[in-house]
Amino acid sequence: MKAAYFDGEKMIFDQNYPKPLSSESLVRVNLAGICGTDLEILDGYMKYNGILGHEFVGTVEKSKNSELIGKRVVGEINAGCGSCETCKIGMFRHCPNRTVLGILKRDGAFAEFVSLPEKNLHVLPDSISDEQAVFIEPLAAAFEIKEQVKLDPLWNVAVIGDGRLAQLIARVLKLSCKNITCFGRHKNKLQSLEKLGIKTKIGIEPSDEFTFDLVIEATGSNSGFSDTMKLTRPRGIVILKSTIASRENLDLTPTVVNEITLIGSRCGLFKPAIDALATGIITVDDLIDSTFPLEKFQDAIIHAKKPDTLKVFLKP
Incomplete structure (x- = not known):
């Protein structure tokens, strides 16, 4: 698959990056957003290497839950281990063994495909556009x-x-x-x-x-x-x-x-954000800046770093 990944020093575009092979749900990325955290990672935050990107919307291609296949979804970015004491009390976002999409030990969404546990995925109503959906995580x-x-x-x-x-x-x-x-x-x-x-x-x-x-x-x-x-x-x-x-x-x-x-204060639950966009009590259309093809990720990052730029998207 096509992917733009960070090797710890620089971003690289790979036409043949390995496709996710986990037992999790496989999502084809429709659109991904460049976040301030992505830019911080390029400056050394989290000492991460792998595919960046944690703001995305996509379509489920494979899942153990057949009802999810073909559905348009967004995904919560923290995946807890499910067995530690922190997870047992419902604090998956603070699991000491967690992986975090595009941030910690888990490839992100600057690629054609991304994988996440089924419980992390949220099906979107048709009233929310792809561009609006990318704002759900922040x-x-x-x-x-x-x-x-x-x-x-x-x-x-x-x-x-x-x-x-x-x-x-x-x-x-x-x-x-x-x-x-x-x-x-x-x-x-x-x-x-x-x-x-x-x-x-x-x-x-x-x-x-x-x-x-x-x-x-x-x-x-x-x-x-x-x-x-x-x-x-x-x-x-x-x-x-x-x-x-x-x-x-x-x-x-x-x-x-x-x-x-x-x-x-870090991540939040997705439902309040989805409901706010679906009902129109929060609007984000005026925050949309521009969209770049994934192959032009370097241009997209340069543009996103400009002080007067708002939300920049990458489209695989």
């Missing part, structure tokens, strides 16, 4: 915040960052909180949030400092954490969403002095 990560924190509608909330994940987080939080400000650096990206009634700012003003009850850091940059600390009120809550290969000169002193609650 949208689920945005909804995870609502699972971790009981949101107060009166809270003053800040989202740091204006990229793909930050955009989704702001949209999800708007369902529960009225006072949301997104701090970014790119006017064209912020305009899409302004159209949804979300307040935006370029740069932090003195009047913003230490005024937010909840701050979500989703910049994908080392500077994001220090900006987050500037905005969070004493005894406020910080959600860390960025996966950054290096956190140079990270100063945790403000978290102690101001008694900040730090919460790491």
Whole structure:
């Protein structure tokens, strides 16, 4: 099969990469998205080598469950071992023996085919397009915040960052909180949030400092954490969403002095994201940027790295 894989140093296109031969469900990839985590892996995050890509939509070609064959699906990216104590209490996403699609010991979706356990797959309604479906994994990560924190509608909330994940987080939080400000650096990206009634700012003003009850850091940059600390009120809550290969000169002193609650936040359940897209309470069409054939993955990655780019797709 065709695949674009990372050998630990560089990306390589292979016309004859081995097709998955596991007993899991086999999915033909219709479309895959380039995520900030993929770009971080290219910079050394997770020390991964293999096929990248964990945001995808595809069609099931083989499965032990015959009802799945021919169905259009998306897939949760963490596959737990099923036998450890963590899995037994239902925390498959935190299984110490897990594999993670395109991130940890499991080939991802920048290929013609991908395999996943049947329980990881979710059949999609026809109302969700392929392009929209690729957003389900990061949208689920945005909804995870609502699972971790009981949101107060009166809270003053800040989202740091204006990229793909930050955009989704702001949209999800708007369902529960009225006072949301997104701090970014790119006017064209912020305009899409302004159209949804979300307040935006370029740069932090003195009047913003230490005024937010909840701050979500989703910049994908080392500077994001220090900006987050500037905005969070004493005894406020910080959600860390960025996966950054290096956190140079990270100063945790403000978290102690101001008694900040730090919460790491990663993957989320897919059902809330699927329901939100199917019902239209969350829209993502304005976040679609461009589509490249898999063979042009290098061009796609270069484009995805540009600061004003939103979601870039690869099509096998």
